[in-house]
Amino acid sequence: MTGKTNKSIERKQEILRVAQKLFNIKGFQETSINDIMKTVGAAKGVFYYYFETKDQVLDTLVEQNINEIVDGMVQVVSNPDLNATQKLKYMLREEFRVSTSRNDFNNHLHNIKNVDMHQRIMVSMVEKIAPIFSQVVKQGVLEGTFKTEYPLEVCEIVIAGVHFISDLGIFHLSREQYIKRIKASEEIIEKALGVEEGSFNFLSEMLKETPDRIMDAKAIKEHYDEI
Structure with missing residues (x-):
């Protein structure tokens, strides 16, 4: 029974991997269930054993993407030995790590032009x-480090705004342009939280360790073409 269960899980994950590849290359709307299952090498009926619709596949991919980020953040939030500033830095680094992991490409659902993916990821993140x-x-406000009367709303606006303006699937940016937008985001976050200038400059510093291909949509497509 365990063997059958493992095979079932593996087949479901295979469908998800293939769907992610095709969504990134062709776009969500242009990819059919037939396209997915033809690439998987299984009958269309197998798809409906695991998923009701193509939309459910996309929602599952987005959920997996977000949940990995959330899991890392929850551990940081519950750490009593860290102050609010330390926690924010760890959380932002964790998000950045996940976004550039899995061989630099596999986690970049948001790096290819695809309206459906962009919207769902943005909503899920918010x-x-x-x-x-x-x-x-809120912890930082209590500690006297941050100054804002709208913790949740500030976070919603910053997350939505920063992720949209730095989305390489929407904007074709050079590395220099991308870094400038991240630096501008640092300034916005600092002003929104009422902290000293330079408090969040570690964000742009992390980009120095990022391979150029992470910010190259063409390279991402070529990578998928080879899979």
């Missing part, structure tokens, strides 16, 4: 991640 950040901001 709904699931902003509340976690707001807990830390």
